[in-house]
Amino acid sequence: xxxxxxxxxxxxxxxxxxxxxxxxxxxxxxxxxxxxxxxxxxxxxxxxxxxxxxxxxxxxxxxxxxxxxxxxxxxxxxxxxxxxxxxxxxxxxxxxxxxxxxxxxxxxxxxxxxxxxxxxxxxxxxxxxxxxxxxxxxxxxxxxxxxxxxxxxxxxxxxxxxxxxxxxxxxxxxxxxxxxxxxxxxxxxxxxxxxxxxxxxxxxxxxxxxxxxxxxxxxxxxxxxxxxx
Amino acid sequence: xxxxxxxxxxxxxxxxxxxxxxxxxxxxxxxxxxxxxxxxxxxxxxxxxxxxxxxxxxxxxxxxxxxxxxxxxxxxxxxxxxxxxxxxxxxxxxxxxxxxxxxxxxxxxxxxxxxxxxxxxxxxxxxxxxxxxxxxxxxxxxxxxxxxxxxxxxxxxxxxxxxxxxxxxxxxxxxxxxxxxxxxxxxxxxxxxxxxxxxxxxxxxxxxxxxxxxxxxxxxxxxxxxxxx
Numbered sequence: 019x020x021x022x023x024x025x026x027x028x029x030x031x032x033x034x035x036x037x038x039x040x041x042x043x044x045x046x047x048x049x050x051x052x053x054x055x056x057x058x059x060x061x062x063x064x065x066x067x068x069x070x071x072x073x074x075x076x077x078x079x080x081x082x083x084x085x086x087x088x089x090x091x092x093x094x095x096x097x098x099x100x101x102x103x104x105x106x107x108x109x110x111x112x113x114x115x116x117x118x119x120x121x122x123x124x125x126x127x128x129x130x131x132x133x134x135x136x137x138x139x140x141x142x143x144x145x146x147x148x149x150x151x152x153x154x155x156x157x158x159x160x161x162x163x164x165x166x167x168x169x170x171x172x173x174x175x176x177x178x179x180x181x182x183x184x185x186x187x188x189x190x191x192x193x194x195x196x197x198x199x200x201x202x203x204x205x206x207x208x209x210x211x212x213x214x215x216x217x218x219x220x221x222x223x224x225x226x227x228x229x230x231x232x233x234x235x236x237x238x239x240x241x242x243x244x245x246x247x
Numbered sequence: 248x249x250x251x252x253x254x255x256x257x258x259x260x261x262x263x264x265x266x267x268x269x270x271x272x273x274x275x276x277x278x279x280x281x282x283x284x285x286x287x288x289x290x291x292x293x294x295x296x297x298x299x300x301x302x303x304x305x306x307x308x309x310x311x312x313x314x315x316x317x318x319x320x321x322x323x324x325x326x327x328x329x330x331x332x333x334x335x336x337x338x339x340x341x342x343x344x345x346x347x348x349x350x351x352x353x354x355x356x357x358x359x360x361x362x363x364x365x366x367x368x369x370x371x372x373x374x375x376x377x378x379x380x381x382x383x384x385x386x387x388x389x390x391x392x393x394x395x396x397x398x399x400x401x402x403x404x405x406x407x408x409x410x411x412x413x414x415x416x417x418x419x420x421x422x423x424x425x426x427x428x429x430x431x432x433x434x435x436x437x438x439x440x441x442x443x444x445x446x447x448x449x450x451x452x453x454x455x456x457x458x459x460x461x462x463x464x465x466x467x468x469x470x471x472x473x474x475x476x
Binding site for chain 1: 369370373379380382383386387414417418420421422424425426428429430431432441442444445446448449452454455
């Protein structure tokens with residue numbers, strides 16, 4: 019979610035729009051950048067296809083044809099964000115890894131320069147079905163990626179086999195997003211740290227093992243409990 | 248948040264609007280009921296002062312004068328909801344109490360009859376500053392009320408002195424609201440139970456003691472650490 023105005027070069031084009039090649043990918047990057055800037059400045063209510071056209075230099079007719087309208091633009095900006103590389107911490111300790119993750123969420127959303135764009139984007143996405151679907155996909159992808167910190171902890175023997183890694187990540191980050199997007203209560207670094215610690219503790223206690231995942235984990239090395247099918 | 252159409256009688260009138268007496272309180276109850284019904288049916292985008300006037304039988308001019316417009320109506324509906332009695336569980340066990348609370352959130356929001364109104368109300372409140380302020384006040388009040396389950400656990404010796412009860416409640420409920428209003432991921436009974444268990448575990452481990460609250464707890468029986476002022 020960079021606010022910089024230069025198009026990213028040769029990014030892998032993405033599913034929801036036609037993608038004939040490099041030029042199309044460049045157009046998309048310009049449109050995403052312009053959409054993010056417009057959403058951050060004016061919010062969903064002030065977002066227009068016209069303004070995105072002007073800012074991106076992409077013709078209005080192209081925007082309507084490829085994105086359908088403002089809701090499609092918002093959804094695609096979110097899809098592009100989900101596509102951004104997102105380096106995961108790997109400190110060798112689950113609690114520290116989760117602290118880094120919640121600290122990152124805290125830092126980004128409360129930073130006066132970095133925060134407004136993702137905040138506005140999430141709020142805008144809540145406004146349409148297309149946006150909500152993209153939001154769902156965005157968070158699902160983030161949870162899946164970040165689940166790796168829990169999977170590594172399982173591999174190290176720090177967490178029980180069958181731990182649902184995405185659920186560990188949800189537990190750590192939910193208290194932050196709850197404040198940011200539901201209650202509007204202030205968020206501080208201590209809350210971020212505490213949420214990570216609570217999630218790590220619950221994960222270690224085996225609260226996030228899923229019956230299904232545990233079964234799969236058991237099934238992998240050797241099938242100890244033969245079951246029908 | 249009853250969907251019934253009869254006005255509640257002689258409720259205590261509330262701060263944000265003038266409150267000359269019983270008739271005013273009845274008018275307010277009618278208006279809140281009508282606003283909830285309209286929001287649930289049509290959402291924020293379809294909400295009009297006209298429709299609330301028609302449904303409540305209260306004159307449009309009165310609505311504009313007392314509530315200012317749709318945002319004031321939404322905010323006041325939320326304020327009225329916060330004002331509703333909300334019986335707290337008291338099982339004698341923190342984890343069970345928290346499970347009841349998260350089960351209640353789960354049941355209400357996922358119930359096909361009960362869920363749409365509060366869901367629409369929260370979404371509508373996110374759409375204006377007045378609504379956001381009312382939402383903040385609503386959740387702050389709920390956390391404060393529900394904090395009692397943690398305070399009782401402290402009194403029983405189940406939780407360390409100085410536990411921030413509101414934070415325990417936030418920890419238990421955040422994973423539910425996160426799914427409902429941020430990620431749009433499905434919510435099930437197991438998630439609700441797990442969130443309660445994780446919060447209880449973290450609370451027992453002392454993760455939700457606040458330095459300030461701990462100080463106050465110490466200060467109450469006898470002042471051990473004299474400080475300036």
